[in-house]
Amino acid sequence: MDIEPKTRTVIPRYQQIAIEVAARIANGEYAEGEKIYARSSLASQYGVSPETARRSICILSDLGIVSSEKGSGIIIRSQKKAADYIQQNSKLETIDTIKENLLKSVSRQKKEMDYLNECMNDLIEASVHFRSMNPFMPFEIRITKDCAYLNKTVTEIQFWQHTGATVIAVSRKDLVMKSPGPYVALTEGDTIYFIAQDDTADRVKGFLYPNR
Known part of the structure; x- marks a missing residue:
């Protein structure tokens, strides 16, 4: 009114x-x-x-x-x-x-x-x-010490199964790893680039940082 x-x-x-x-x-x-x-x-x-x-x-x-x-x-x-x-x-x-x-x-x-x-x-x-x-514009997320799956591989945490997202690159210090594969570990300081099926990064954020 x-x-x-x-x-x-x-x-x-x-x-x-x-x-x-x-x-x-x-x-x-x-x-x-x-x-x-x-x-x-x-x-x-x-x-x-x-x-x-x-x-x-x-x-x-x-x-x-x-x-x-x-x-x-x-x-x-x-x-x-x-x-x-x-x-x-x-x-x-x-x-x-x-x-x-x-x-x-x-x-x-x-x-x-x-x-x-x-x-x-x-x-x-x-x-x-x-x-x-x-449609292939990637999202990115920073891995910090608060990540629930620090130092675990994408396969170990069943990243795709839980989020529906595919990791396409990892930036670690001065190195950018394209198509890193399922055995790349999430290390503190990494930046993960991924493509999500539902065009949103919320599910990935919620999965990696459930306590936020």
Whole structure:
């Protein structure tokens, strides 16, 4: 399921006006007990309808920041409550921003994972095509001290019977032994070149290094 970042919630205009007025009160632009504009003046100042202005004042009045009585205008009641209201909205905006950034990050990671999967699929397809064009392209594996069959011959460990792979060369120090035969021993430091029937080296790796 796709996860797309949602657009941040738009704050209604009446709430924006309430926040702006509260900010002016909290900043001391209006003093407690001061009488400021009436609703109609507020509507005119912010270019909104009287109903929008009324709703703004209702918010501030319900919070005890101002009082509003018909014919008396708007009176400032509490600078502290105005500051508390601004702080509360600031926290909500911070949470909203964090959520938005988180969703954007998830969306970016999903796109990167989709791109990575596309690249992996292209690589696998190209590898299969290349090997189909070169069916005798050998695999190679390094013999280390952790090999389960160190110093044993290919015949002794029944290499072909267990892996379905055929050893076609062994590189030992500066010597490369082509078609080494069934009696070559697996010596530490050797590099074994082989052709696998199922076009994978996993079975050989699992056989020689079962504890990995």
